[in-house]
Amino acid sequence: xxxxxxxxxxxVGKIQIVSSTLNNFFNATFITVTSIRQTQEHLLDFITIDxxxxxxxxxxxxxYINWSLDRHQYGCFNGQELYHFRKTPGLLCGxxxxxxxxxxxxxxxxTTSDYRCRFNYNL
Numbered sequence: 303x304x305x306x307x308x309x310x311x312x313x314v315g316k317i318q319i320v321s322s323t324l325n326n327f328f329n330a331t332f333i334t335v336t337s338i339r340q341t342q343e344h345l346l347d348f349i350t351i352d353x354x355x356x357x358x359x360x361x362x363x364x365x366y367i368n369w370s371l372d373r374h375q376y377g378c379f380n381g382q383e384l385y386h387f388r389k390t391p392g393l394l395c396g397x398x399x400x401x402x403x404x405x406x407x408x409x410x411x412x413t414t415s416d417y418r419c420r421f422n423y424n425l
Contacts, residue, residue: 340364368405378410 335349369393385405389395 326370336339356394359395361389365390365393378412381409381412383410385408 310320325356335351337349367390369388370385383406385407387405
């Protein structure tokens with residue numbers, strides 16, 4: 303019923319995490335964790351972790367690298383040569399942009415690797 307809300311330290315013994323939710327997805331500022339404390343009462347805890355102070359720098363265009371789907375022949379996947387913007391590894395910046403992350407560079411010829419086989423069927 304939420305009649306007794308209180309703050310507690312996270313180090314309270316064994317807990318079982320039931321679910322976790324990332325709130326404010328593009329800012330990635332809060333994580334809410336629902337857990338059950340392994341006590342005689344089996345208390346249900348809702349923990350909100352504020353991450354907004356960790357990523358104070360907003361990512362710039364120069365903080366990204368182009369990445370392609372090299373698993374397929376010549377980077378072609380389903381008839382399109384795709385590139386994906388990925389954040390450079392090790393950078394601590396928040397991605398607050400809503401821009402498209404996939405860029406279609408060109409169209410290409412589909413191959414048999416673009417089509418998945420049904421279970422127990424081989425080419």
